[in-house]
Amino acid sequence: MRRILYTIGFSLVFGNSFSCVKSSSEDPLAALLTSPPVITSVTPQIGTPEQRNANAFYSATEVVIKGENFGIDPVIRFNDTLATITLNLGTELYTRVPNGTYSGFITVSKSGGSCLPNTKSGVNCAGTEFFVDCYSVTNKQYGPEIELKQGQGISVEYKGNETKAFRSDTLLSARNLTIGCESAVTVRVFNRSCQATDYVLQNNPIIPFPAGVATQFYITAESATCSLVL
Template sequence: MAALLTSPPVISSVTPQIGTPTQNNSNAFYTATEVIIKGENFGLEPVVRFNDTVATLSLNLGTELYTKVPDGTYSGYITVSKSGGSCLPNSKTGVNCSGMEFFVDCYSVTNKQYGPEIELKQGQGISVEYDGNETKAFRTDTLLSERNLTISCESVVTVRVFSRSCQATDYVLQNNPIIPFPSGVATQFYITAESATCSLVL
């Protein structure tokens, strides 16, 4: 019994390792992903965090912990610490702490309804064809500095840009918008256009 109290927790798996916080956008609602953490030595009152955000446990089976991705979560680490333990900020290590990488993906929860994501890299430009009223999904690579997405299109466009914790900002029926993207993260976004060729430059 003493060993269980003093031994650090061990995470053997996190299922799934990709998920989303609650998305409550103007025309779509997706619930937070349920996550199951398997391992040992979790103790009676373990604390689960997604980065620095404490998550609510719905069930503790001793070797399995059930929780949901809390609001504000972004890609980083999911950690479990025991009573009296602590995890270092933005880290999977600490005192009586164990962690594993976790990725926030705002698009996968939709079952890829707009087809595969198109990647746009910083410093690059791409040309995209739209056939009828169509929406396409995009993502950037991790931006090393703040960049502007410049869209040039033969039709007005509607753009939905997701923050790193999947909160959406909509730019509705815009002509050739220029949209700021933050540094240090990969940004996911949708573009809807009407039978047009659109050029995207980041």
Template sequence: MRRILYTIGFSLVLGSSFSCTSSSSEDPLAALLTSPPVVSSVTPQIGTPAQNNTNAMYSATEVLIKGENFGVDTVVRFNEIVAAITLNLGTELYTKVPDGAYSGFITVSKSGGSCLPNTKTGVNCAGMEYFIDCYAATNKQYGSEIELKQGSSLSVEFDGQETKAFHTDTLLSSRNLTIGCESAVTVRVFDRSCKATDYVLQNDPIIPFPAGVATQFYITADSKTCSLVL
């Protein structure tokens, strides 16, 4: 009887030992593979894709993403645009704003994961808001941007041949910008990914602006007072 009890006890202890060893070796690996990434900071949170517009060339903004559990098969997206990762340190990702990026979200997903379109949520996905600013790359060379709200008008005075920077609010519907000036003006309008369209030496131009976007633009004029209506 003693020999039987001893055998049963030894078997229980031995089985428990194997169970503990197996659990401790598998849990960290399982957590690494199944836990979602965590994004704690994005620096800077405002940037621009590469700008190769006439008379204005700026490099894409370099971005540092900090967090944890990024994995090795990591994908960084600006909304749906995939960005190249220049360095992955596990808790830090280095990338650049890709061509075609626009304001919305920057996301990190790992192997087996995916992010829902234009959000920061999904499976094995994390992210933060990110803002595209076409004017910031110039170090505000034309001074502070002037805001023009939809349905409103502005009267702006130009001193000599001067360039001023403007932006609209986010338009609820497509609208036309109407510029009235005693002299011809040159207007540069940026799309949401910082590609520019130039209207050179136009008299009282009427320029279409798209819905759902806060459009940035420049106006260059002589010593005149110009009216802007949106």
């Protein structure tokens, strides 16, 4: 009789212990749904939105995001601009740089999650830096970009009808680009989303540049020496 009672008691204790262990273990599916996504790579990390400028058209750069735990219905943003997912392979997401994008962050958030505006952090969010470059998509057809720093003046020689590519540094305040040239010049200035404004056959133009960004621009001249001051 004692042996029977002991066996029953042991079974009850063991059964309760097993039940507690099982109920305290984490549900793998729930963990997968609530854990944040992980980005291992973004290729390329430099690209351009679609460019539709006079005499030039370039498609938006295709970007591949590799990682894990993206969820069933992930959301991709370039800063606060929503991007379309063209292909979802589970561990790879394909998208294109959307119009209006500028340098900052690319992020992936899961359904029910969100990324804080213009950051790479948030709830169920992962992100990394992404850079917009308006010139690299041309395979640098006008040669290396020449950097012009604020407060700096440079002299550039043109041989025949020639176009050169330039980039300012990131301006601490709005400034004017002043061009002095022996010939009329044509200038193409890109905003931070790669949309261009053209100044055609201008004599010694003065062009405003915005604060807080590095501005890319082209200057075309005819057999002349031109001075640039920013």
